[in-house]
Amino acid sequence: MPTPKIVNCPHCGMTVEWTPENFYRPFCSERCKLIDLGAWATESYRVPVDPQDENDEGAEPGNTEEKR
Numbered sequence: 001m002p003t004p005k006i007v008n009c010p011h012c013g014m015t016v017e018w019t020p021e022n023f024y025r026p027f028c029s030e031r032c033k034l035i036d037l038g039a040w041a042t043e044s045y046r047v048p049v050d051p052q053d054e055n056d057e058g059a060e061p062g063n064t065e066e067k068r
């Protein structure tokens with residue numbers, strides 16, 4: 001029986017056995033998984049909006065190169 005792969009929990013760094021029984025892999029626990037995925041999802045929702053994109057009234061079609 002091969003030794004299970006050991007990974008580090010991305011959230012707390014704790015060593016975790018990567019086994020089919022470990023439902024929360026690569027996290028060490030449900031708590032770390034929820035915290036880490038929750039933080040990641042929150043970050044991804046904060047899509048940076050370029051304020052210059054809203055100022056398109058005077059822009060001519062095909063002239064987007066000089067917007068910066």
Ligand SMILES: [Zn+2]
Binds near residue numbers: 009014
């Ligand atoms: Zn953890």
